[in-house]
Amino acid sequence: MTRDQGSTPLRRPNDPSLLILTSLAGGAKHGYALSKDIEDFAGVTLSPGTLYGAITRLEERGLIAPEAEVERRRPYRITAAGSAALAEVVADMSRLASVGTQRLGLAWGVA
Amino acid sequence: MSRPGRDRRVRRWYCAAWWARYGDELVALLDDTYADGPLPWRARWALAREGTLDRMRRGGLVGSGAPRELRLRAGALSVLVAGALYVAAGCVVAKFFDNWEVATPASARPLIGAAVVGAQAGAGLGALAGLGAALVSLRATVACLRAMAPREARRLLAPVAAPAVVALATSGAVVGLAHHLSAAQRNGADVAYTWVFALWCVGLAASLAVGVVGVVRVVLRVQYREGELRLLAPLCAVAATAMVVVLGSTVVWWAQMARHARGFFAPGAPSAVLAPPLVAATVVMVAGAALALRGVVRALGARRELPCPPATTSP
Structure with missing residues (x-):
């Protein structure tokens, strides 16, 4: 699990920072596109305040970086540090999911 | 609500530095998401929460992103604000402590008396810690004021000095007036005095609030040396300990x-031990103690990160 200078780590699947990093792993996006993408893949609606609170913290931690502004809308991209942090969390979650699946006797792809 | 009106309302939650960096983007996102429609309450709440949290982070009150000096100072200021809450609540509790001996049986007096002494000792210890913090801050404050233009220095000091003068003058007048009244007149028989006393309490609370805001403004301007910051953190711990002692003593006194002596709180109504002013004062003290302990944890945590002082070598 990633811990960065004591700030809130990425720990829950619905953590706004984790959702943003996951969305940006698919390519740079501005605020509205991020919000819609997260709604599509996670079913979570992040309000503008929550989204920009998380963007501020992620940028300060160097996990995402801004790109050139286009008509007041600034896209963000995931950085190498952000990719590493996301990979670490995803690996943790995969291990957890794998153990849970095994112990419950579930097969992948079966609800 | 018009878009400019909406944007103005959103902007007030954020500090200027944040708004300069992200303001346009946030407004564009609000436009894209809500167009000309009203902001849902959930969105308003999130904006207020995130803006306030960002201000607190930048001020060193939460998170670990702010410089350690700022975090230590923020911790010390949390203890200062908690101390002000204790002064206000302590005045109410002290009023209840009056004449407790006459209402209690002799067998119960040792423990109740010890609780009163404990509260007084705690208050004294807290006052000493506050005095110590003021002395530690003296050099930095004088240096800060000397570096300012006289007019700016006066503007910075006025919110500290004026409430102190007003509080002292009005307190002197009320004590002088009370001296000429009987105990019964002081405890509700004299309606005019009751009103004067109530107004004095409100004025004292307002003076305390203005004075604390003034001190916070001064402390945020001064430049401490590392040695002074090192001393501030343990003084905060002493002050917070004193607050816990006062709170514990008050609870023991109340319970005993x-x-x-159930009738002590409301003569004729033995079941009324939950006297509203005492309940309010205790709630304020609990909140103050929590704030102070949080401030101490922050101040001591930041102190640990300060560079070690150079070791002295013997010749």
Whole structure:
């Protein structure tokens, strides 16, 4: 699990920072596109305040970086540090999911 | 709500530095998401929460992103604000402590008396810690004021000095007036005095609030040396300990009085041990103690990160 200078780590699947990093792993996006993408893949609606609170913290931690502004809308991209942090969390979650699946006797792809 | 009106309302939650960096983007996102429609309450709440949290982070009150000096100072200021809450609540509790002996049986007095002494000792210890913090801050404050233009220095000091003068003058007048009244007149028989006393309490609370804001402004301007910051953190711990002692003593006193002298809180109504002013004062003290302990944890945590002082070598 990633811990960065004591700030809130990425720990829950619905953590706004984790959702943003996951969305940006698919390519740079501005605020509205991020919000819609997260709604599509996670079913979570992040309000503008929550989204920009998380963007501020992620940028300060160097996990995402801004790109050139286009008509007041600034896209963000995931950085190498952000990719590493996301990979670490995803690996943790995969291990957890794998153990849970095994112990419950579930097969992948079966609800 | 018009878009400019909406944007103005959103902007007030954020500090200027944040708004300069992200303001346009946030407004564009609000436009894209809500167009000309009203902001849902959930969105308003999130904006207020995130803006306030960002201000607190930048001020060193939460998170670990702010420089350690700022975090230590923020911790010390949390203890200062908690101390002000204790002064206000302490005035109410002190009024209840009056004449407790006459209402209690002799067998119960040792414990209740010890609780009163404990509260007084705690208050004294807290006052000493506050005095120590003021002395530690003296050099930095004088240096800061000397570096300012006289007019700017006066503007910075006025919110500290004026409430102190007003509080002292009005307190002197009320004490002088009370001296000429009987105990019964002081405790509700004299309606005019009751009003004067109530107004004095409100004025004292307002003076305390203005004075604390003034001190916070001064402390945020001064430049401490590392040695001074090192001293501030343990003084905060002493002050917070004193607050916990006062709170604990008050609870013991209250519980014992409720057990042995139920009629003390409201003559004629023995079941009324939950006197509203005492309940309010205790709630304020609990909140103050929590704030102070949080401030101490922050101040001591930041102190640990300060560079070690150079070791002295013997010749």
